Amino acid sequence: PHQFWQTQPMPNINEMEKLQPGPIQQGVLAEVRKDPLNLIDKFEWFNVDLRNDEQAQQVYTLLKENYVEDDDNMFRFDYSIEFLRWALLPPGQYADWLVGVRVNQKLVGFITGIPVTLHIENEQNKVKMTEINFLCVHKKIRANRLAPVLIKEITRRVHIKNMWQAVYTAGIVVPTPISQTRYYHRSLNAKKLIEVGFSSLSARQTISRQQKLYKLPEEPKTPGLRPMKKKDVAQVTKLLNEYLKNFKLYFKYTEEEVKHWFIPRKDVISTYVVEKEQGIVTDFLSFYNLPSQVIKNPKYTHLKAAYSYYNVATQTPIVQLMHDALILAKNEGYDILWIMKNFQRKLMFCPGDGQLNYYLYNWKLESNMLKPEEIGIVLV
Ligand code: EN5
Structure with missing residues (x-):
């Protein structure tokens, strides 16, 4: 279980006691890989420009057909294009933090980050990081294990900006929720x-x-x-x-x-x-x-x-x-x-x-x- 998450700097319930509060791993900027992760045949990275109507429409459709559903698959979120522009183009946004994967020009994977300043546990403790959202893989290619690649690639693009933390939410449980x-x-x-x-x-x-x-x-x-x-x-x-x-x-x-x-x-x-x-x-x-x-x-x-x-x-x-x-x-x-x-x-x-x-x-x-x-x- 959690083949991927086991490899990540996330506190694990058993070793929680051994860790000091703060960063789990210290990042080294010079060691961050400079080029994008490898993708399998025909898949290619694509920076989405949401100001472009055609690209915004592609994201809209991917999410409308493949994003979060309730437990009984009766309802699925339907984020509008204008909403996505609001959510994903805040002040200071980076052009390469709206990460797409395409096959023959068709968008089949997506993940996003926006820059935030998060206070953690006390007022002094202020960390510049990314807020991750809209991780989505097209239903037809869910067996390809694309999600971990999307996560690793956006992690790399965040590291390149000398940021080492992220905040995100999910309906599912993976290692390890803070609330x-x-x-x-x-x-x-x-x-x-x-x-x-x-x-x-x-x-x-x-x-x-x-x-x-x-x-x-x-x-x-x-x-x-x-x-x-x-x-x-x-x-x-x-x-x-x-x-x-x-x-x-x-x-x-x-x-x-x-x-x-x-x-x-x-x-x-x-x-x-x-x-x-x-x-x-x-x-x-x-x-x-x-x-x-x-x-x-x-x-x-x-x-x-x-x-x-x-x-x-x-x-x-x-x-x-x-x-x-x-x-x-x-x-x-x-x-x-x-x-x-x-x-x-x-x-x-x-x-x-x-x-x-x-x-x-x-x-x-x-x-x-x-x-x-x-x-x-x-x-x-
Ligand atoms: C992205 N960063 O489960 C993460 N919705 O309760 C997003 N239930 O709508 C993660 N199953 O309970 C999102 N009605 C995770 C949430 C995914 C969507 C989801 C739940 C939230 C939901 C409804 C419908 C359930 C249909 C059958 C529900 C009963 C409650 C009742 C409604 C009327 C007023 C009183 C309460």
Whole structure:
């Protein structure tokens, strides 16, 4: 088992005690291989330019047909092109960190990195590294063991930039997670969720009862709640960085990054701020748009899902802020809102069957496992 992961600088449960906190292996820049890893016949490396419509379309199609599904293969993520541009072209992005593999011009493998600054366990401990995402191999060539090659190649391209750590998440368990969380869901359109098999009715329940249970007011309650604008960037950056210090794992954001990640983009990211008095922002909420394709259903092709991003409350009660997030998402036409933590029991979030595992590459934590509530990062 884990033929590949055994060879990697990852803490292994048995030898966890022997390791010192910090990097597991010290990297040496001069020893990093200069040329790409070898690929088998006809396969070739290809740096994807997402600004190019044709290449963006190729990535979109590969992911739409081959990326993450739930355990019963009923739903598959359907990231839009505009979403991929948002997720993968942040400030400071490197052209060779969007790694493709092609056969006869057709994209069959993909993996991405973006540059991040991650704080680990204490405020002083700040590490420049990469956030890895969108590892995908076409279903027809899953037997070729391409995934380890994609991982090794992007690792090499990160090492060349003198970075030696990575952060990533996965639905599956490989050596060795630093935290495990559950997905929590909040229904916004009970009828449709039942019709597509996303949720089910218990014996004593009816659709109309469920609809009543999940009913929401028409308008948000918090005075001064409005979409975020460019002029809010400085205040949102302060609120965000201050709030994130409460966690054991969090990114440090520059204003330029906040502008990129939070300014609303239609059908990609929604951010609302609370402007209490004239010009003073006290709270904000945000969620992103990640629909799932419904794999076999005669009536519906998609579930419109909003995923909670970062929510910061200094003046508004957090439960009220999140309640407003539900109303806003509902009014934007979403069927469901996802979230990772459990504090909104009152708002009728329920655990789903999906797990999310968090990983740090080439880093040993002081406390081997972090609690879900200690994790301050959201990967899209
Ligand atoms: C990339 N870096 O499992 C990593 N989704 O609970 C991505 N379940 O939608 C890793 N199986 O529980 C992603 N409904 C890993 C997640 C992959 C996708 C996944 C789960 C998350 C999910 C749904 C549908 C299950 C269908 C059968 C689920 C029941 C919960 C209920 C819904 C209505 C409101 C109350 C709760």
